[in-house]
Amino acid sequence: MANPTKIPFLDLVAPHQELEAELLAVAKKAFSNAGFIGGPMVEEFEKEFAAFCDAKYCVGVNSGTDALRFAFMGAGVKPGEIVITVPHTFIATTEAISQAGAQIAFVDIDEKTYTLSPERLREYLEMRCDFDSNSGALIERSSKQRVVGVVPVHLYGQTADMDPILELAAKFNLWVIEDACQAHGAEYFSKKQNRWLRAGSMGLAAAFSFYPGKNLGACGEAGATTTNDAALAARMKMIRDHGQAKKYYHDIEGYNGRLDSIQAGWLSVKLKHLAKWNESRRALAHRYHELFAEMKDVMTIPVEASWTKGVYHLYVVRVADREALQSALTETGIGTGIHYPIPLHLQKAYVNLNYKQGDFPVTEQVAAQIVSLPMFPQLSNDMQDVVVSRVKDFVGAKVGLAR
Numbered sequence: 505m506a507n508p509t510k511i512p513f514l515d516l517v518a519p520h521q522e523l524e525a526e527l528l529a530v531a532k533k534a535f536s537n538a539g540f541i542g543g544p545m546v547e548e549f550e551k552e553f554a555a556f557c558d559a560k561y562c563v564g565v566n567s568g569t570d571a572l573r574f575a576f577m578g579a580g581v582k583p584g585e586i587v588i589t590v591p592h593t594f595i596a597t598t599e600a601i602s603q604a605g606a607q608i609a610f611v612d613i614d615e616k617t618y619t620l621s622p623e624r625l626r627e628y629l630e631m632r633c634d635f636d637s638n639s640g641a642l643i644e645r646s647s648k649q650r651v652v653g654v655v656p657v658h659l660y661g662q663t664a665d666m667d668p669i670l671e672l673a674a675k676f677n678l679w680v681i682e683d684a685c686q687a688h689g690a691e692y693f694s695k696k697q698n699r700w701l702r703a704g705s706m707g708l709a710a711a712f713s714f715y716p717g718k719n720l721g722a723c724g725e726a727g728a729t730t731t732n733d734a735a736l737a738a739r740m741k742m743i744r745d746h747g748q749a750k751k752y753y754h755d756i757e758g759y760n761g762r763l764d765s766i767q768a769g770w771l772s773v774k775l776k777h778l779a780k781w782n783e784s785r786r787a788l789a790h791r792y793h794e795l796f797a798e799m800k801d802v803m804t805i806p807v808e809a810s811w812t813k814g815v816y817h818l819y820v821v822r823v824a825d826r827e828a829l830q831s832a833l834t835e836t837g838i839g840t841g842i843h844y845p846i847p848l849h850l851q852k853a854y855v856n857l858n859y860k861q862g863d864f865p866v867t868e869q870v871a872a873q874i875v876s877l878p879m880f881p882q883l884s885n886d887m888q889d890v891v892v893s894r895v896k897d898f899v900g901a902k903v904g905l906a907r
């Protein structure tokens with residue numbers, strides 16, 4: 505390309521132009537019967553998305569945050585109980601834990617996959633907690649609070665290593681709720697079951713976000729939980745709808761957290777394209793891997809563990825001087841992101857948890873070095889070549905200077 509055009513971090517316009525006629529038809533249908541809340545479009549999407557995730561039930565809600573929060577509440581967390589997750593995730597994961605009334609406990613991530621480290625989880629469970637085999641309760645020694653659940657986050661579209669996580673959870677009587685907000689369609693090879701499993705089908709429940717930039721995105725806010733547990737699905741349906749299963753009969757206090765019918769209809773249209781879009785993201789990721797292969801001494805590229813088929817919601821690399829790389833790319837019109845710059849245990853919002861710098865060294869190192877490069881299904885090979893050559897120019901010049 506003689507005169508490289510701007511390369512966005514994410515292009516949300518192209519897929520909507522491509523699908524415009526179908527998307528407008530959904531809106532027209534909703535206008536024709538004014539069925540804006542609930543109804544057949546929501547039920548159809550729930551059925552389709554449950555099938556896509558290989559789960560029995562799907563409950564549509566109005567964000568990924570609500571999907572997590574309602575799943576925790578549906579699982580029955582009580583005030584003060586502890587839920588474990590990672591400090592390297594979007595804050596919605598932990599907001600949902602706190603807002604369901606539970607306390608957050610962090611466990612560090614694995615350095616290669618950026619997902620919950622089963623080893624660090626084992627250490628926390630075995631060394632910092634006591635298991636009462638009579639009551640089946642796991643108690644954290646320092647706070648004397650009961651630990652009830654684990655939330656692995658399938659970050660950047662790669663699944664966490666679920667076999668050992670599920671095994672530890674079963675051993676200590678904990679539920680597992682997957683944060684699959686970035687992992688629509690990602691797969692995990694379970695050695696235990698000798699088969700590939702879909703994100704959203706492995707834990708007691710799983711939460712998905714349909715925020716517009718996600719692999720499956722709505723045209724506004726939306727989310728869903730999936731589960732194989734009929735009773736849990738029924739509870740989450742009540743929680744999303746003011747605690748009612750029958751209109752104006754409120755068994756509990758719930759929320760206004762329903763999925764809009766138009767969003768559900770739009771999600772059904774887009775769901776038909778998701779497998780193709782995910783394949784395109786995988787092909788682009790593998791192309792990035794190949795083009796960056798010669799730089800492995802100076803830049804860390806994503807590792808796709810043998811047990812995951814990632815859907816590359818993000819393509820995240822690590823370099824020593826990421827602010828400089830980001831500025832250099834911005835100057836030449838290339839969009840980037842940082843997911844996420846400040847680990848959650850060091851955020852102001854969580855000073856009350858009394859964590860400190862050094863508590864989660866892998867998360868801290870990763871958070872200081874990561875940069876997310878352009879990644880979306882419509883990214884062309886030409887655009888990708890420009891990104892790669894700009895990154896190579898920058899990293900090569902840096903290495904040259906250092907020598």
Ligand SMILES: Cc1ncc(COP(=O)(O)O)c(C=O)c1O
Pocket residue numbers: 567568569570593594596597657683685686712713714715726727
């Ligand atoms: C890992 C993770 N968890 C939860 C959420 C929350 O989803 P939403 O923005 O739809 O509430 C997101 C969305 O960015 C996410 O990336």
